[in-house]
Amino acid sequence: MNKIITISREFGSGGREIGRRLAEEMKIAYYDQEIVAALIKCTQNLEDYIRYMEKERPLPLLPITTARTFGLSTNHAVTENLNFYMQESKIIREVAEKSDCVIVGRCADYVLRDMNPIRLFIYADMEYKIARCKAKGNDIENLFGSELQKKIVSIDKKRSRYYQFYTNQTWGKMEHYDLCINTSCYAQIKKIIPGLTALLDLI
Amino acid sequence: MNKIITISREFGSGGREIGRRLAEEMKIAYYDQEIVAALIKCTQNLEDYIRYMEKERPLPLLPITTARTFGLSTNHAVTENLNFYMQESKIIREVAEKSDCVIVGRCADYVLRDMNPIRLFIYADMEYKIARCKAKGNDIENLFGSELQKKIVSIDKKRSRYYQFYTNQTWGKMEHYDLCINTSCYAQIKKIIPGLTALLDLI
Numbered sequence: 361m362n363k364i365i366t367i368s369r370e371f372g373s374g375g376r377e378i379g380r381r382l383a384e385e386m387k388i389a390y391y392d393q394e395i396v397a398a399l400i401k402c403t404q405n406l407e408d409y410i411r412y413m414e415k416e417r418p419l420p421l422l423p424i425t426t427a428r429t430f431g432l433s434t435n436h437a438v439t440e441n442l443n444f445y446m447q448e449s450k451i452i453r454e455v456a457e458k459s460d461c462v463i464v465g466r467c468a469d470y471v472l473r474d475m476n477p478i479r480l481f482i483y484a485d486m487e488y489k490i491a492r493c494k495a496k497g498n499d500i501e502n503l504f505g506s507e508l509q510k511k512i513v514s515i516d517k518k519r520s521r522y523y524q525f526y527t528n529q530t531w532g533k534m535e536h537y538d539l540c541i542n543t544s545c546y547a548q549i550k551k552i553i554p555g556l557t558a559l560l561d562l563i
Numbered sequence: 564m565n566k567i568i569t570i571s572r573e574f575g576s577g578g579r580e581i582g583r584r585l586a587e588e589m590k591i592a593y594y595d596q597e598i599v600a601a602l603i604k605c606t607q608n609l610e611d612y613i614r615y616m617e618k619e620r621p622l623p624l625l626p627i628t629t630a631r632t633f634g635l636s637t638n639h640a641v642t643e644n645l646n647f648y649m650q651e652s653k654i655i656r657e658v659a660e661k662s663d664c665v666i667v668g669r670c671a672d673y674v675l676r677d678m679n680p681i682r683l684f685i686y687a688d689m690e691y692k693i694a695r696c697k698a699k700g701n702d703i704e705n706l707f708g709s710e711l712q713k714k715i716v717s718i719d720k721k722r723s724r725y726y727q728f729y730t731n732q733t734w735g736k737m738e739h740y741d742l743c744i745n746t747s748c749y750a751q752i753k754k755i756i757p758g759l760t761a762l763l764d765l766i
Contacts, residue, residue: 363755478748478755483737534686534737538748545681545741552566552681 363388363460364477366469368523368531371515372489374543375482379464388460391452396466399451445526465519469536470527481537486512488544566591566663567680569672571726571734574718575692577746578685582667591663594655599669602654648729668722672739673730684740689715691747 365382369375376392383390391399449471455461456472463472469479484492489512503511523531534540568585572578579595586593594602652674658664659675666675672682687695692715706714726734737743 365755476751478752481737485738532737534684534735534743534745535688537743538745538752540737540740540743542737542741548679549681549741552568 361475362456362458364456364472364475365462365480366472366477367462367464367480367482368469368537369464369482370484370489370532371512371519372493373482373484374492375480376464378480378482378541378543379462383462386460386462388462389455389458390462390464391455392464393466396448396451399455400447467523467526470523470529478539479537481532481534481540483532483540483542484544485542564678565659565661567659567675567678568665568683569675569680570665570667570683570685571672571740572667572685573687573692573735574715574722575696576685576687577695578683579667581683581685581744581746582665586665589663589665591665592658592661593665593667594658594671595667596669599651599654602658603650670726670729673726673732681742682740684735684737684743686735686743686745687747688745 363386365379367375367379367382369378379392380390445467448466452463452466452468452471456463456468456475456477463477469477486509490508493508493512520531523529529536566589568582570578570582570585572581582595583593648670651669655666655669655671655674659666659671659678659680666680672680689712693711696711696715723734726732732739
């Protein structure tokens with residue numbers, strides 16, 4: 361079975377960067393939301409894919425990829441979101457079956473639960489996340505102070521609702537992960553426990 | 564400032580053993596509930612200590628050591644518990660000021676919060692904890708199956724209530740810790756991410 365590492369992360373905690381660098385370090389594949397979306401669009405003829413999804417969706421796939429059961433929805437937005445989730449889940453399973461990889465976000469810990477991934481959760485204190493967002497200059501760079509904090513909170517709320525909806529599990533609840541790392545404290549951890557292997561190799 | 568590592572842990576997760584071995588590995592002092600209790604009894608004249616506590620207690624110490632405020636309690640059991648908590652907290656601060664150390668349990672993460680400890684939380688799946696309790700043959704060795712599970716749950720509930728009471732924080736909530744390790748998955752983590760330094764040194 362392939363080595364699979366899934367990373368769930370709070371916005372601004374640096375989880376995606378850790379995922380990317382971890383994949384580089386281990387010389388394995390890296391996937392995140394953008395890459396999975398691009399794969400859905402680019403690696404095959406979209407119309408073929410849609411036909412395939414139409415043929416198989418929605419109920420036969422749902423028990424594999426979500427913890428919820430649905431009746432046939434008449435709400436177009438819901439159907440569209442469900443379809444996209446199923447496409448994502450299918451791509452995620454395909455890439456995980458193909459090679460060792462790191463996958464950031466997209467409920468990958470849940471989608472791949474039968475493949476025993478290592479499930480990391482990366483989080484940080486708000487102060488650290490605000491400072492990191494400012495330093496990174498990403499698309500919310502024009503927000504400051506309490507507005508930036510509100511934005512960070514709202515992005516994580518969205519992630520939490522998304523995860524809850526598709527997995528019926530609580531996002532960020534320790535028991536669903538194997539290792540949870542607070543990046544705001546990590547410089548101190550490394551200073552106090554050199555290399556950290558001293559601790560971790562004891563287990 | 565001394566290097567201080569506090570360990571909070573679910574019963575049966577192996578947290579205490581990790582703490583002891585970590586202290587050995589780092590060649591620093593190790594303290595847990597039994598050792599702190601023994602220190603209170605043995606390292607000084609108990610009567611002197613009680614006089615000292617009587618002189619300073621209860622209100623002047625409370626804002627330092629607990630997040631709660633109390634009126635003067637007329638409940639003897641509550642007063643006794645509070646006194647013991649204050650004695651413990653005082654000893655914990657004394658040993659942490661004296662040298663580098665690992666402290667397991669006793670709300671040490673909260674008691675020493677102004678000393679910037681590294682705060683670890685060690686947890687595990689129920690199946691792992693049951694197997695570990697059986698293998699260890701500790702004082703609940705005569706319980707089996709659901710009875711053993713009930714006991715494990717009840718011990719952790721007690722720990723949770725104790726922590727909540729004295730710190731006004733939720734025990735086992737990720738945000739209060741720097742690193743949370745699921746020991747039941749750790750063998751797999753080591754297999755998939757060799758040494759784990761590859762990951763942790765990237766942060």
